Amino acid sequence: MSPDTGIRARFKLDYPGFSLDVDLDLPGRGVTALFGHSGSGKTTLLRAIAGLEHAPGGMLSVNGDVWQDDAVFRPTHQRPLGYVFQEASLFPHLDVQANLEYGQKRVPQAQRRVSLDQAVDMLNIGHLLTRKPARLSGGERQRVGIARALATSPRLLLMDEPLAALDHALKQEILPYLERLHDELDIPVLYVSHAPDEVARLADHIVVMEGGRAVAAGPLTDTLARLDLPIRLGEDAGVVLDAVVAARDEEWHLAHMEFAGGRLWVRDHGLPVGHRARVRILARDVSLARAPMSGTSILNTLPAVVVDSVDDAHPALTLVKLRVGESPLLARLTKRSAHALEITPGQLLYAQIKAVALIG
Amino acid sequence: MLGDTDLAAIVLTLKLASVTTLLLLFIGTPIAWWLARTQSVMKGAVGAVVALPIVLPPTVIGFYLLVAMGPEGPVGQLTQSLGLGVLPFTFAGLVVASVFYSLPFVVQPIQNAFEAIGERPLEAAATLRASPLDTFFSVVLPLARPGYLTATVLGFAHTVGEFGVVLMIGGNIPDKTRVVSVQIYDHVEALEYTQAHWLAAGMMAFSFVVLLLLYTLNPTGRRR
Numbered sequence: 183m184s185p186d187t188g189i190r191a192r193f194k195l196d197y198p199g200f201s202l203d204v205d206l207d208l209p210g211r212g213v214t215a216l217f218g219h220s221g222s223g224k225t226t227l228l229r230a231i232a233g234l235e236h237a238p239g240g241m242l243s244v245n246g247d248v249w250q251d252d253a254v255f256r257p258t259h260q261r262p263l264g265y266v267f268q269e270a271s272l273f274p275h276l277d278v279q280a281n282l283e284y285g286q287k288r289v290p291q292a293q294r295r296v297s298l299d300q301a302v303d304m305l306n307i308g309h310l311l312t313r314k315p316a317r318l319s320g321g322e323r324q325r326v327g328i329a330r331a332l333a334t335s336p337r338l339l340l341m342d343e344p345l346a347a348l349d350h351a352l353k354q355e356i357l358p359y360l361e362r363l364h365d366e367l368d369i370p371v372l373y374v375s376h377a378p379d380e381v382a383r384l385a386d387h388i389v390v391m392e393g394g395r396a397v398a399a400g401p402l403t404d405t406l407a408r409l410d411l412p413i414r415l416g417e418d419a420g421v422v423l424d425a426v427v428a429a430r431d432e433e434w435h436l437a438h439m440e441f442a443g444g445r446l447w448v449r450d451h452g453l454p455v456g457h458r459a460r461v462r463i464l465a466r467d468v469s470l471a472r473a474p475m476s477g478t479s480i481l482n483t484l485p486a487v488v489v490d491s492v493d494d495a496h497p498a499l500t501l502v503k504l505r506v507g508e509s510p511l512l513a514r515l516t517k518r519s520a521h522a523l524e525i526t527p528g529q530l531l532y533a534q535i536k537a538v539a540l541i542g
Numbered sequence: 543m544l545g546d547t548d549l550a551a552i553v554l555t556l557k558l559a560s561v562t563t564l565l566l567l568f569i570g571t572p573i574a575w576w577l578a579r580t581q582s583v584m585k586g587a588v589g590a591v592v593a594l595p596i597v598l599p600p601t602v603i604g605f606y607l608l609v610a611m612g613p614e615g616p617v618g619q620l621t622q623s624l625g626l627g628v629l630p631f632t633f634a635g636l637v638v639a640s641v642f643y644s645l646p647f648v649v650q651p652i653q654n655a656f657e658a659i660g661e662r663p664l665e666a667a668a669t670l671r672a673s674p675l676d677t678f679f680s681v682v683l684p685l686a687r688p689g690y691l692t693a694t695v696l697g698f699a700h701t702v703g704e705f706g707v708v709l710m711i712g713g714n715i716p717d718k719t720r721v722v723s724v725q726i727y728d729h730v731e732a733l734e735y736t737q738a739h740w741l742a743a744g745m746m747a748f749s750f751v752v753l754l755l756l757y758t759l760n761p762t763g764r765r766r
Contacts, residue, residue, distance in 0.1 A: 234665050258668035259676075265669035271662050275684040284680070285670030334670060 189214075189338065189370065192241040193230045202226050202237075202394040208387065210245045213364050213371040215381040215402075218391030224374045227391070228340050231372065232265050233258040244338050245370075262293070264331030264369075266341040270323040272315035278326050279311040285334040294335050296367070301329040304366065305359050321352035325359060332367070339363075339371045345380060353380075360384055378418035382406075382462045383541045407510030409492045409503050416495065420464035422541075423509050427457045436481075439540070443507025447481045448540045460541045465501060467536040468513035470523060474532045482535040486511055488527050491520065500525075504533060544740055550717050551725035551741075558633070558721060559701040562640040563648070566697045567690070569641065570648040575678075577649070578656035593646045600643065604710025607639050611711070631713045636721075639711040640701045648697040655689020656682065688760050695756045699749060 189208040195201065202223045208214050216224040229235040231242060233249070233256060242250040249256050264285075272281050282298055302308050305325040315323055324344055331339060344360075345353045357380070364371070364384060375381050381388060381402075388405050390398040398411050405411065407421050428440035430450055437450040439461055446461060453459055474483050486504035494501045500520045504511040511533055515523075523531065544552075577589055595603055610617045611629040618628045629635030659682060667677040683690075705723040712719030714728070722741055729738035 232669060234668070258665070259671050259673050263669060265666070267662065267666065269662075271666040273663060273666070273681060273685075275681075275687075284667075284672075288671035288676075330670070340669075 187245060189245070189372075190241065190243045191227070191231060193227065193237045194239060195226065195230065195235065195237050200226075200394060202230070204391075204394075204396045206389060206396055206399060208372070208389070208399075209370070211368065211370050212386035213373055213384050214387040214389060215385035216372060216374045216389050216391055217376065217378075217381050217385075219376055221393075222391040223394035224376075224391045225342055226394075228342050228372060228374050231338075232263055232340055233261055234265075247337070262289075262334075262337040264334055264336030264339040266324075266328050266331050266339070266344045268343045268347050270315070270327030272318075272323060272326055272330070274315050277312055277314050278307065278318070281315070281326060282311075282330050282333050285330055289334050296332050296335045298333055301332040304332070304362055305329040319352075320348055321355045324348065324352075324356060328356075328359065328363070332363070332369075336369060339369050341371060341373045343374050343376070345377070346375075357383060378415065379462075379541070382422045383460065403510065407503060407512060409490055409501060409512075417466065418464070419466075419501065419512060419514065420462055421510050421512055422460055422462045425459055425461050427453050427455050427459065430455060437540070439538075441507075441509055443505075443509035444484045446484075446535065446538050448538045451540055453540075462539045462541050463511065463535055464537070464539075465512035465514040467538075468511060469534045469536070470502065470504075470513055470515060470519075470525075470531045471534060472523060472531060475534065478534070480534045480536060482538060484511075484533050484535065486531055486533040488525055488529040488531060490527055491525055493517075504531070506533065545737065547716060547720075548725060548737060548741060551720050551722045552744075554633075554717065554719075555702055555721040555723075558636055558640060559698045561637050562644060562701045563694055563697045565637065565641055566644060566648040567694065570645065570652055570693065570697075573645075574649045574652035574656055577653045592649050595643050596646050600704060600706025601710055603643055604639065604707040607642065607707070608710050611635060611638070630711055631715060631719060633712075633718055636708060636712040636719050639707050640704060643704055643707045644697045644700045647700045648693040651689045651692035651696065652686060653689075655686035655692075658689075659685050691760050692756060695752055699752050702745070702748070 188210045191208065192205045194203050200221070200223070204227060216227060218224045226235060230237045230240060239252070240250055248254055249261050273284065276284065282301065286294065286298055302311070305328055307322065307325050307329055310318060310322055310326065315326070318326065328344065345356060348356065361384065373384060385402050387400065388402050389396050390405070390411060398405055398408060402422055403424070423441045425439040425441040425446070427437050428445060429438040431438065435450045436447045437453065439446045439448055439459070441461065448461060484506045486506045489503040489505050491500050491502040494514060498516050500515055500517050502513045502515060502520065502525060504513060513533060573592065577585060608630055609615050611621070612618045613622065613628050621627060621629055629638060663681050663685065664677055667681045672680060703723065705727070708719065708721055708724055714720050714724055722745060726738050726741045729741065
């Protein structure tokens with residue numbers, strides 16, 4: 183990646199009992215998830231990028247614009263960023279409208295690319311403008327927080343677990359707005375999360391953080407399919423594939439999703455034919471067989487070639503990486519089954535997929 | 543009923559309390575901000591100095607201020623070299639003494655209000671392009687309003703109620719330093735109990751109304 187189209191971030195921070203040490207080259211567009219468990223340093227990294235955490239000796243440039251290096255340290259208010267906190271952190275003394283205007287009116291006219299109306303429409307908060315934050319629900323508050331950040335026309339949008347404080351229903355309420363943002367605005371987003379489902383749904387790229395280090399980084403599909411990584415993900419190990427609705431089966435309420443490597447039946451969520459969506463297949467939902475089986479309840483069976491296999495976290499288990507056409511697939515088996523199948527790289531098997539989740 | 547000297551004392555008292563409170567809000571704000579935000583080891587010491595008037599007898603403060611501001615004291619030397627004369631037994635001297643005496647009653651509510659705001663609104667403002675000074679006026683001050691209300695009322699009422707410091711620094715000069723509390727003392731000394739009653743009851747009513755307003759307008763508990 184050339185230095186002027188991406189986000190270059192190099193930070194070294196030492197706290198008692200914790201250190202952050204990262205050197206990252208991130209894409210200057212799309213959504214990059216900073217993923218990891220709590221204490222992995224993802225929020226600290228985000229705060230350092232925002233300048234909220236003073237990191238002497240750090241280096242940060244965003245699409246060619248140097249925000250921080252040995253000679254320069256731009257304080258937070260001089261960095262053209264948007265920041266969405268875990269709790270919306272609206273100003274309680276201002277109504278929604280004034281909260282939205284707070285950031286926007288501090289941005290020079292010439293640099294405004296997102297209008298207030300656009301931000302209001304995108305997050306669907308037009309009916310809340312005269313309310314005080316205390317009279318908003320948690321989900322509404324977070325939508326206002328996101329709109330407020332957008333209204334500053336940021337060059338980089340930083341989101342620190344914006345959904346973590348919300349319950350499941352509210353999460354589902356907000357996720358579509360985040361997807362819209364992704365689709366409609368050309369603003370690179372760094373999205374901190376510890377929730378694999380959010381990452382699977384929103385991210386194009388992923389950085390996996392552990393103990394203050396970035397242990398893996400790259401495009402979402404490839405990175406999730408890396409064999410060294412799923413072990414860290416535990417039950418959430420699996421792949422995310424881009425797919426298109428190819429056909430709909432009205433009788434059985436199923437949709438046929440086409441991806442680079444084949445087709446999968448999933449429950450029909452009403453998406454029209456031709457619509458792009460992601461599907462997620464967890465490693466624990468994939469079993470392997472030498473021959474395609476008949477007389478089974480499993481709808482999706484795909485021919486797959488073994489790429490590699492490694493020991494899983496539990497000594498009884500093994501993780502197998504496969505290739506279905508051009509797409510990766512992970513399967514979690516017992517070692518005993520793997521032994522019985524005599525799994526070796528290059529072997530042709532049939533992947534039986536028990537469950538496919540359609541996301542987004 | 544109230545005589546001319548009583549009215550003069552009331553006017554003087556209100557003037558002293560107003561000037562003192564106004565000065566204290568300006569002086570107290572940076573002190574309170576520093577105390578609320580600093581991680582310096584000096585925080586404890588500065589906080590203790592600010593709080594001294596709460597525990598010290600007013601005569602002690604009055605005594606030291608008298609010495610400091612007198613012709614031989616460091617402050618007195620300074621004011622004389624600036625051509626201002628010496629401050630004791632003047633209205634200006636009384637204001638200076640009152641500022642010291644009422645400082646904790648203004649600084650502490652403001653400091654508490656600043657501390658209650660926490661880090662997050664300041665960070666949010668910074669990510670919305672507000673400079674620290676801008677943030678102070680657009681976020682911190684509005685959010686600290688209850689603290690300022692408390693500080694204003696307490697600073698004003700406490701200055702109205704002072705006696706010992708006034709006597710040490712201001713003496714008892716009609717129209718210049720004779721405030722209500724001193725006037726009451728004079729009446730009692732002269733066995734003019736009726737006049738003393740009028741002023742004393744007036745002070746009671748004033749203090750009650752002030753505190754009533756404070757507690758009604760500024761209910762405890764957070765309104766976020």
